[in-house]
Amino acid sequence: xxxxxxxxxxGLLDERQVxxxxxxxxxxxxxxxxxxxxQIARTTGLARSTVSTILADLKxxxxxxxxxxxxxxxxxxxxxxxLNPEAGTCLGVLLGRNELRVVLADVAHNIVAxxxxxLERDYKPERATRMAKQAIDNIYKEHSLPYSGLLGVGFAVxxxxxASGRIMRGSQLPGWQGVDLRATFEPVLQKPIFAxxxxxxxxxxxxxxxxxxxxxxxxxxxxDLGIGGAIVANGKVLTGAAGTAGEFGHMVxxxxxxxxxxxxRGCMELSCSGTAVLGIAERRLxxxxxMAEFVKTAQxxxxxxxxxxxxxxxxxxxxxxxxxTILNPGLFVISGGMAAAGEMLLAPIRSxxxxxxxxxxxxxxxxxxxxxxxxxxxxxxxxxxxxxVLRHHGRLT
Amino acid sequence: xxxxxxxxxxGLLDERQVxxxxxxxxxxxxxxxxxxxxQIARTTGLARSTVSTILADLKxxxxxxxxxxxxxxxxxxxxxxxLNPEAGTCLGVLLGRNELRVVLADVAHNIVAxxxxxLERDYKPERATRMAKQAIDNIYKEHSLPYSGLLGVGFAVxxxxxASGRIMRGSQLPGWQGVDLRATFEPVLQKPIFAxxxxxxxxxxxxxxxxxxxxxxxxxxxxDLGIGGAIVANGKVLTGAAGTAGEFGHMVxxxxxxxxxxxxRGCMELSCSGTAVLGIAERRLxxxxxMAEFVKTAQxxxxxxxxxxxxxxxxxxxxxxxxxTILNPGLFVISGGMAAAGEMLLAPIRSxxxxxxxxxxxxxxxxxxxxxxxxxxxxxxxxxxxxxVLRHHGRLT
Numbered sequence: 001x002x003x004x005x006x007x008x009x010x011g012l013l014d015e016r017q018v019x020x021x022x023x024x025x026x027x028x029x030x031x032x033x034x035x036x037x038x039q040i041a042r043t044t045g046l047a048r049s050t051v052s053t054i055l056a057d058l059k060x061x062x063x064x065x066x067x068x069x070x071x072x073x074x075x076x077x078x079x080x081x082x083l084n085p086e087a088g089t090c091l092g093v094l095l096g097r098n099e100l101r102v103v104l105a106d107v108a109h110n111i112v113a114x115x116x117x118x119l120e121r122d123y124k125p126e127r128a129t130r131m132a133k134q135a136i137d138n139i140y141k142e143h144s145l146p147y148s149g150l151l152g153v154g155f156a157v158x159x160x161x162x163a164s165g166r167i168m169r170g171s172q173l174p175g176w177q178g179v180d181l182r183a184t185f186e187p188v189l190q191k192p193i194f195a196x197x198x199x200x201x202x203x204x205x206x207x208x209x210x211x212x213x214x215x216x217x218x219x220x221x222x223x224d225l226g227i228g229g230a231i232v233a234n235g236k237v238l239t240g241a242a243g244t245a246g247e248f249g250h251m252v253x254x255x256x257x258x259x260x261x262x263x264x265r266g267c268m269e270l271s272c273s274g275t276a277v278l279g280i281a282e283r284r285l286x287x288x289x290x291m292a293e294f295v296k297t298a299q300x301x302x303x304x305x306x307x308x309x310x311x312x313x314x315x316x317x318x319x320x321x322x323x324x325t326i327l328n329p330g331l332f333v334i335s336g337g338m339a340a341a342g343e344m345l346l347a348p349i350r351s352x353x354x355x356x357x358x359x360x361x362x363x364x365x366x367x368x369x370x371x372x373x374x375x376x377x378x379x380x381x382x383x384x385x386x387x388x389v390l391r392h393h394g395r396l397t
Numbered sequence: 398x399x400x401x402x403x404x405x406x407x408g409l410l411d412e413r414q415v416x417x418x419x420x421x422x423x424x425x426x427x428x429x430x431x432x433x434x435x436q437i438a439r440t441t442g443l444a445r446s447t448v449s450t451i452l453a454d455l456k457x458x459x460x461x462x463x464x465x466x467x468x469x470x471x472x473x474x475x476x477x478x479x480l481n482p483e484a485g486t487c488l489g490v491l492l493g494r495n496e497l498r499v500v501l502a503d504v505a506h507n508i509v510a511x512x513x514x515x516l517e518r519d520y521k522p523e524r525a526t527r528m529a530k531q532a533i534d535n536i537y538k539e540h541s542l543p544y545s546g547l548l549g550v551g552f553a554v555x556x557x558x559x560a561s562g563r564i565m566r567g568s569q570l571p572g573w574q575g576v577d578l579r580a581t582f583e584p585v586l587q588k589p590i591f592a593x594x595x596x597x598x599x600x601x602x603x604x605x606x607x608x609x610x611x612x613x614x615x616x617x618x619x620x621d622l623g624i625g626g627a628i629v630a631n632g633k634v635l636t637g638a639a640g641t642a643g644e645f646g647h648m649v650x651x652x653x654x655x656x657x658x659x660x661x662r663g664c665m666e667l668s669c670s671g672t673a674v675l676g677i678a679e680r681r682l683x684x685x686x687x688m689a690e691f692v693k694t695a696q697x698x699x700x701x702x703x704x705x706x707x708x709x710x711x712x713x714x715x716x717x718x719x720x721x722t723i724l725n726p727g728l729f730v731i732s733g734g735m736a737a738a739g740e741m742l743l744a745p746i747r748s749x750x751x752x753x754x755x756x757x758x759x760x761x762x763x764x765x766x767x768x769x770x771x772x773x774x775x776x777x778x779x780x781x782x783x784x785x786v787l788r789h790h791g792r793l794t
Contacts, residue, residue, distance in 0.1 A: 252718065
């Protein structure tokens with residue numbers, strides 16, 4: 001039964017299929033999880049009556065189930081529709097700097113498993129393939145799920161990725177530059193492969209389940225050891241011609257500043273990345289310190305570390321002010337390990353932003369973007385890799 | 398007959414209509430002019446056979462006609478389809494600094510009339526409405542066209558415009574800030590009103606008929622007395638939360654630089670706008686000089702003016718390098734009066750861009766954006782205002 005259902009779903013999720021009303025409804029469900037018929041009509045542009053007829057058919061063939069959703073606060077639960085969780089599964093895989101992480105979700109957006117596999121710093125494609133396959137087989141076995149129900153595998157990668165699936169210069173994974181992700185994983189996993197860089201995946205996760213839910217236009221800014229980011233316009237993550245859109249860390253703040261690894265001078269990354277900030281902290285401490293401890297120490301009252309956070313926020317806010325002048329988004333999601341500092345980081349970002357951007361707080365109507373902390377500071381990229389499959393974004397063909 | 402046809406077209410172009418396959422085909426034709434059935438299938442996502450059936454029906458009811466198109470070079474003309482030019486007309490109106498300009502086009506994308514009406518520098522909404530109505534009535538009378546066939550009027554405005562149609566701070570039209578464009582023009586023109594700022598309109602014109610034809614992702618950079626710009630992502634012009642996306646002139650190049658009218662310091666506009674560049678030229682000449690004469694003098698060999706163009710290109714290229722790091726577009730269309738200088742401006746833009754952006758020329762695959770001069774250096778905004786109606790972009794409701 002589950003197999004029959006997922007067979008039907010596989011066909012409808014295939015983007016080479018004819019764009020029928022049924023396929024559009026299934027994709028809306030796949031992309032959004034539990035949604036009302038009215039939301040589906042809005043998303044697909046189909047008439048409400050057409051959506052109702054299609055939903056009734058899909059329920060009869062068990063592809064769709066009814067679920068109750070409850071908004072925050074009081075009020076009756078509302079009726080929503082979701083794909084049948086038994087109809088199929090998706091995998092998200094993070095190719096991290098020194099780990100693989102695998103998240104398994106069903107098509108109703110439930111997270112079934114989340115497994116991290118530590119790896120040596122310079123692991124190679126061949127080893128990653130073998131370890132990923134083994135982890136995936138274990139997960140499916142442990143949860144008694146059929147591998148045949150797996151609709152696709154999304155990869156979040158610490159590197160810019162070209163539309164062809166080739167990893168570009170700037171990869172954080174040593175030895176992976178030039179690797180073709182589809183040629184690497186498809187023969188072993190035997191499933192459709194999706195991929196995007198980790199920041200774009202993080203934006204997808206925040207849009208589907210997190211701080212940007214309901215937003216079609218926002219910017220994700222990720223302050224971790226490195227700086228990442230993503231731009232979402234009209235509900236789509238922008239990739240750019242060479243896959244490097246959203247690389248805010250390499251905006252030049254001072255063209256006569258220090259040399260950056262990217263070949264430019266005075267990049268934002270040199271002022272406010274975790275590597276830069278923790279480097280100063282470590283010189284003071286004469287020992288190494290991780291981001292979590294750094295943030296906790298600042299929050300516990302260390303005025304020196306507080307000043308480092310303030311300076312980092314000031315530099316970030318100045319760069320984001322330019323992003324704001326160019327893109328004028330309504331929302332910035334601040335993510336990554338440093339964002340755990342909350343207002344201690346957000347306040348200087350907000351004030352430097354207002355100081356240097358075009359639209360000023362007094363300009364009214366849509367003038368003040370919101371700055372919020374991301375929901376998934378820990379596993380956003382892996383959640384987003386699942387989202388790649390559910391939203392059919394970044395399919396490598 | 399023409400009236401019956403345009404009645405049908407009006408219904409199908411109405412975005413509140415149910416999104417039927419027929420409406421999608423008509424919109425593809427309206428947005429793209431003469432296109433092949435294969436292109437329509439690609440744009441709409443409909444099956445080729447569905448498209449053929451719909452086109453046959455539309456031809457029978459005279460809404461669509463067959464046209465021959467010829468690609469540059471040898472080869473047989475290809476068969477394409479276009480909306481019947483008799484099926485309807487669209488108007489584009491530029492609310493310029495000291496003129497109104499009105500372009501009339503039919504739904505097959507033919508330009509029927511292009512009229513400029515000089516106005517005093519500080520003309521007010523009431524006067525603009527009266528003059529526009531009078532000019533439009535004259536045009537329809539002169540060309541013996543029925544006003545009932547007018548599908549909508551697009552406005553290109555030298556100001557940021559909020560989604561509501563309200564003109565924001567930063568307007569180049571004195572006294573227009575806060576004006577509601579729809580409330581101003583709809584009661585008099587009695588037609589659907591569309592509006593966007595002039596740079597976004599220029600981008601639409603270059604995308605529909607000009608240097609960016611066939612591109613879904615590009616940046617328009619306009620160097621005139623002021624600096625404007627627009628970002629096109631996935632075929633749509635980004636507007637931003639407050640309507641200010643693409644205001645590249647106010648990117649801060651030097652936070653300790655001179656004060657700009659926008660309230661920031663060291664904006665790009667202060668280094669390379671026409672106002673800045675011509676100001677230096679005028680001090681040397683001890684008389685005023687226009688952009689066209691300035692460009693011609695530089696091209697005739699004036700080394701001082703050539704240096705001014707080079708410096709302007711260098712500043713612009715440095716700013717665009719940041720735009721490139723953020724957005725990674727495949728194409729920059731350089732437009733506006735200064736772009737008439739051609740390579741004398743483009744060469745320094747290209748070299749400063751390569752020097753300061755993230756993706757370097759040696760990075761391969763999609764790494765080198767093209768820099769080209771716009772096709773419509775004179776009337777791009779007005780052509781784009783027509784495009785607003787044909788593409789149903791910026792409808793005020």
